[in-house]
Amino acid sequence: MQIDDFADILRRHGISHGAGVPCSFFTPLVNHMMVDPELDYTSATSEGEAVAIAAGLTTAGKPAFALMQNSGLGNAVNPITSMLYIYSIPVTLLVSHRGEPGKPDEPQHALMGQITEALSKLCGLRTHVLDPARFADQLGAALGDGVPAAFICRKGTLKGGPEAPDLDLRFTTRATAPANTGTFRAELRREQALDAAREVLNHGLEGAGQSDAAIPAVICTTGKLSRELYELDDTDFSKKNRFYMVGSMGCAAGFGLGVAHAQPSRPAIVLDGDGALLMKLGSLATVGSIAPSNYHHVVFDNGAHDSTGGQPTASPAVDFATAALACGYRYAETVSNRDAFVDALSRQVTMEGPTLLRMIIHTGARKDLGRPKLDPRDGYLRFAAFLGGRPWSAEK
Ligand SMILES: Cc1ncc(C[n+]2csc(CCOP(=O)(O)OP(=O)(O)O)c2C)c(N)n1
Known part of the structure; x- marks a missing residue:
């Protein structure tokens, strides 16, 4: 062919x-x-x-x-x-x-x-x-x-096409330094940090006169992060701009890249875990190479696979902010307390992305943390409808 x-x-x-x-x-x-x-x-x-x-x-x-x-x-x-x-x-x-x-x-x-x-x-x-x-x-x-x-x-099915164009590649080294350096100790748990982030995540959802394109698309990694954010304020099914990933660990960054690339005028905020990001660390490079200006990556870093019992990850050895800058993100910083987190998050979503914010948190979650009553497929269709991009039948 x-x-x-x-x-x-x-x-x-x-x-x-x-x-x-x-x-x-x-x-x-x-x-x-x-x-x-x-x-x-x-x-x-x-x-x-x-x-x-x-x-x-x-x-x-x-x-x-x-x-x-x-x-x-x-x-x-x-x-x-x-x-x-x-x-x-x-x-x-x-x-x-x-x-x-x-x-x-x-x-x-x-x-x-x-x-x-x-x-x-x-x-x-x-x-x-x-x-x-x-x-x-x-x-x-x-x-x-x-x-x-x-x-x-099969071999030979696809034929023809041009020769690969010559690539005029320049490899530039950078002296990369994040906005801040130092040693950080956690003060909040993930749920408290998520609570502090809600104003930014829900920006434009309520209140008349907001342009729909100003409402961010929020993509949440798998595990307790999604469960906590859902329980914080979405049990009434009101947060149409959110997508809770079940499983697909490590895929929030790539999925968010697709969303950001498809809708460049809407901020895309990816809420990630350290374990999930480490699983697909290459995503930093892909995001950096495409460099969507509307991409904002927030890593809730507790140094552990908290959702499966708190087993340690390699994250204490990894400076995600420096890694992101080295991969082509335009801005990155690390924070560990509530005020600095809210300040940095509010600033970063107005900046030219891609940006990365590493929030250092404690492990641990509420004992009575529930599981979303939202059926995954319904939650997905809600998000797709919010993006206005569902060109296919809603029925499975
Ligand atoms: C491919 C795959 N491997 C393992 C798991 C099991 N699992 C679910 S959540 C999780 C931990 C995720 O850790 P992190 O991203 O650091 O988030 P945290 O739980 O600490 O908030 C693991 C290992 C999974 N869902 N999918």
């Missing part, structure tokens, strides 16, 4: 964005996207992150695909099963088929080559082998039904 025809089908179905980690089978597509002004490609640091970015874009009204080698399908299993499947987000996966049975290939592809199609189906993806004659209809059907789908692409 000539890549121009393939790209045309994507375009006709409203797909203008893709994120991925490439396979040589997709060279025609990636090269094409690098020169086609109507198709935008984000180079992700892992296939799971690519799925998260594509999911954020799709949710915010820019239907997107995630592209990967089938070896990377293994890296994406959790975001597919815990995010695309749970929320039924119609992201299109393009998965190459290395190690196709009966075709000579390298040993590392042998087993994955045998199980690719079955694994994709087991993950709940509507799975097709990419057939040029049927691609348009199958893509249209998946998007129309609002379900995630995978197209398995």
